[in-house]
Amino acid sequence: MLFLFWCANEHQQFRLAEFESLASxxxxxxxxxxxxxxxxxxxxxxxSEEEALKIISRSVSAKYCLHLWAEGNSxxxxxxxxxxxxxxxxxxxxxxxxxxxxxxxxFNRKTSVEExxxxxxxxxxxxxxxxxxxxxxxxxxxxxEFHGFDHNNLPEEPLKIMFGRQxxxxxxxxxxxxxxxxxxxxxxxxxxxxLSLLMANLCKVEAGRVVLDPFVGTGSLLIAAAEFGGxxxxxxxxxxxxxxRTRPSRVGQxxxxxxxxxxxxxxxxxxxSQYLGVIAGDASQSPWREQAWLDCVITDPPYGIRxxxxxxxxxxDYSNQAIPEEYLDKHIPEKVAYTLYQLLTDLLNFSxxxxxVGGRLVYWLPVIRQTYQPDRVPSHPGLRLVADCEQVLSSHxxxxxxxxERVEGEGEAVVSKELTLxxxxxxxxxAGNISRKERKERIKEHGHLNLSEEEIKQFAKK
Numbered sequence: 001m002l003f004l005f006w007c008a009n010e011h012q013q014f015r016l017a018e019f020e021s022l023a024s025x026x027x028x029x030x031x032x033x034x035x036x037x038x039x040x041x042x043x044x045x046x047x048s049e050e051e052a053l054k055i056i057s058r059s060v061s062a063k064y065c066l067h068l069w070a071e072g073n074s075x076x077x078x079x080x081x082x083x084x085x086x087x088x089x090x091x092x093x094x095x096x097x098x099x100x101x102x103x104x105x106x107f108n109r110k111t112s113v114e115e116x117x118x119x120x121x122x123x124x125x126x127x128x129x130x131x132x133x134x135x136x137x138x139x140x141x142x143x144x145e146f147h148g149f150d151h152n153n154l155p156e157e158p159l160k161i162m163f164g165r166q167x168x169x170x171x172x173x174x175x176x177x178x179x180x181x182x183x184x185x186x187x188x189x190x191x192x193x194x195l196s197l198l199m200a201n202l203c204k205v206e207a208g209r210v211v212l213d214p215f216v217g218t219g220s221l222l223i224a225a226a227e228f229g230g231x232x233x234x235x236x237x238x239x240x241x242x243x244x245r246t247r248p249s250r251v252g253q254x255x256x257x258x259x260x261x262x263x264x265x266x267x268x269x270x271x272x273s274q275y276l277g278v279i280a281g282d283a284s285q286s287p288w289r290e291q292a293w294l295d296c297v298i299t300d301p302p303y304g305i306r307x308x309x310x311x312x313x314x315x316x317d318y319s320n321q322a323i324p325e326e327y328l329d330k331h332i333p334e335k336v337a338y339t340l341y342q343l344l345t346d347l348l349n350f351s352x353x354x355x356x357v358g359g360r361l362v363y364w365l366p367v368i369r370q371t372y373q374p375d376r377v378p379s380h381p382g383l384r385l386v387a388d389c390e391q392v393l394s395s396h397x398x399x400x401x402x403x404x405e406r407v408e409g410e411g412e413a414v415v416s417k418e419l420t421l422x423x424x425x426x427x428x429x430x431a432g433n434i435s436r437k438e439r440k441e442r443i444k445e446h447g448h449l450n451l452s453e454e455e456i457k458q459f460a461k462k
Contacts, residue, residue, distance in 0.1 A: 002033060002068040003052040004162055005042050006105070006144055007061050008172065012037045014198050015061040017387035017403065025204040026054045040107045040146065041162070043068065049167055056168040058228070060197045063172060064103075066142045066164035078161040079122070087127055093165055094126070099133035102141045103166065109147040109154060119143055123163070140166040171197070174227060177269070180220070184257075184264040187218040187241055188249050191300055195391075196224035199298055202387065202403050203362040205230040209295035210276075212354075214283045214347070217241060219262050221298050226266065226274035230296065235287065237310060237335070239280035284311040284338060284346050292406075294354045297361045301343055303422060311338035340366075340420040344378050348404075348413035352382040355406040360386070365400045366393075366422045369448040376419045377402060381411035395439060396449045397422075 007015055015037050023030045028051045034043035046052050049067065056065035069085050072078025087094060102123065104116040111119075123143070130139070142165075145158040178193035180186050191199075199221060205211055207229030213221050216234025218241065226232045240246050244260040266275040281287040302309045313336035344365070351361040361383060369392075377385060377400075387403040434442075434449065442449050 001046055001048065001052075003044050003046050003049075003167065004066050004068045004144075004164060005044070005056065005059070005062040006064045006066070006142070007040050007042065008063050009040055009107070011061070011194065011198065011391070013389045013391070014202070014401065015042070017389055018059060018061050018198055018201050019055065020387070021202045021204055021403070022055055022058050025201075025206060026058070028054055038149075041144070052167050056170055058201060059170045060172065060174070060194060060201060062170040064142055064169055065167045067167055068162060068164040070164075071160065071162040073160060074157055075122075075161065078163070082123070082163055083125055090165065093139050094128055094130070096129040096131075098130045098138040099136075100128060100130050100139040100141060101132060101134050101137040102143060104143045104145075106145040106158070107147060108149060108151060109145070109158075111145075119145075142166050178223060178227065184268050185218055185244055185260045185262060186220075186249055187246065189300070189302075190218045190249070191220040193220070193224065196220050197227070199362050199401065200224045200228050200230070202401070203296040203298045203360045205296055205298075210293065211296040211298060212288070212294050213299045214286075214297065214350070215299045215301045216262075216278050217300070219265060219278070221300065222275070223265055223269060223271065225296065225298060226271040227269070229274070231274055231276055233276035234278045235281040235283070236278065237280065237282050237312070242278055242280055282312045283350070284342065286346075286350050288350075288354060290353055292354060292356045292359075294351075295356060295359045297347075297351045297355060297359075298363070299347070300364045301340075301347065303340065303366045309338040309340070309343060310335040311342075312336075340422060341415055341417055344415045344420065345413045348378055348380045348383060348415070351404070352380050352406065352410075352413070357406050357408060359406045361402075361404045361406075363402055365402055365419075367398055367400055367419065368422060369396055369398050370446075370451060371418065372398075372400070376416040378413060378415045378419075380404075380409075380413045382406060382409035395443050396451070 016035065019042065020030065031045040032042070033045050034041070036042060052065050056062055070078060070082035072081050102120045104111065104119055120143070142163065144162045146160040147154050148159050174197055175194045178196070180190050180193065203211070203225070205225045205228045209230050211222065211225040211230040211232045213234040216222060216236045219234060222232040222234055236242055242262065244256055244262070248254065248256050262278055263272070263275065266272045279287060312333045347363065355361065374388060377388065379385070383404040384407045385402065386405050389401045390398050391401065392398045439449060
């Protein structure tokens with residue numbers, strides 16, 4: 001049976017990785033008929049409708065799933081194929097006992113109400129016998145058109161037309177439910193709910209799995225994991241953030257409300273039973289037990305751009321003296337810089353020790369697009385790279401969402417020092433040295449600024 005998944009035109013680079021992760025989690029074999037991260041749909045050959053329902057019931061990328069009845073590259077081809085479809089095999093969905101509606105959607109072209117009605121009426125040969133019900137139909141049929149990607153050069157006819165019975169809808173409503181606009185407690189780097197939910201799916205979070213975020217911040221990733229049933233906990237060195245004592249991030253808000261807290265967010269979404277708590281701790285000196293007890297490590301480490309990266313330490317020599325005992329209770333440890341190289345090394349080593357075999361580590365890696373090479377991705381003998389997805393941030397920077405799975409193997413993490421020089425190159429004053437016209441030409445040709453070594457050295461001096 002062919003099932004079409006009509007997807008949202010957002011974060012397309014994460015779509016295929018999400019489908020593959022969900023298929024692994026739900027034990028559903030994937031047989032690709034049409035596989036694309038650019039087009040707004042994919043088609044899978046599945047053994048039953050139940051398998052399709054499993055995928056769509058967790059997917060954040062997909063908007064709708066339908067049992068595909070016909071498709072065509074022109075109106076004539078489409079209607080010819082649909083007329084040849086054996087409607088008698090779907091008689092139970094066409095009976096007079098079931099109300100229905102036809103959902104029409106076009107990609108890259110707006111359609112008026114009159115045009116949508118015209119397309120629906122063109123399907124009059126389908127033996128639909130039930131009454132029309134636009135508000136709460138028992139059966140929904142979907143008609144999709146694809147008009148290409150060029151807004152300025154639309155074809156006279158759609159490049160692809162598809163029709164079928166809708167099996168289910170994706171989990172897009174969770175994006176609205178978890179919107180940070182209405183969330184009680186947020187910070188400067190609170191993760192967008194759509195990306196948080198995608199990360200939870202890539203991490204294969206499900207009911208009962210233990211999920212840790214070692215750089216928890218305001219807990220956005222944990223909320224998404226808890227929404228899918230995970231038992232969540234986290235840690236962070238910034239105890240002011242953990243206790244909601246930092247300056248408010250919302251425009252116009254000068255002081256935080258008394259009831260703002262990490263727990264308040266979980267109470268807001270009815271997820272307190274999934275929340276195990278957070279602790280103030282240093283990721284470079286892990287406070288967690290050294291054994292395989294986690295199912296998922298999901299995190300967005302600080303990059304040193306919007307939030308500083310620190311660890312407990314000092315540049316002073318305390319070898320011959322100690323902190324007096326009367327000051328120990330209220331002593332706040334000194335902090336030093338925590339480089340991205342050290343952070344990634346610690347994160348991979350910790351994950352390899354703490355994840356059960358089959359568990360996953362999902363984290364963001366900031367990169368300079370021009371210098372990034374897939375073979376430089378941080379690695380560990382006990383972690384297998386499953387997916388590498390890019391979110392473009394600017395003309396010369398992006399961040400990669402890396403998905404790694406725990407496998408048998410021991411050793412130490414291998415991290416490229418060249419890859420971790422993000423902060424140094426992020427602040428290069430390129431805008432004042434390269435004209436806007438030249439920047440556009442370089443991006444069009446190379447996909448990034450294509451800075452030469454001489455230019456990087458020259459800009460670094462300014």
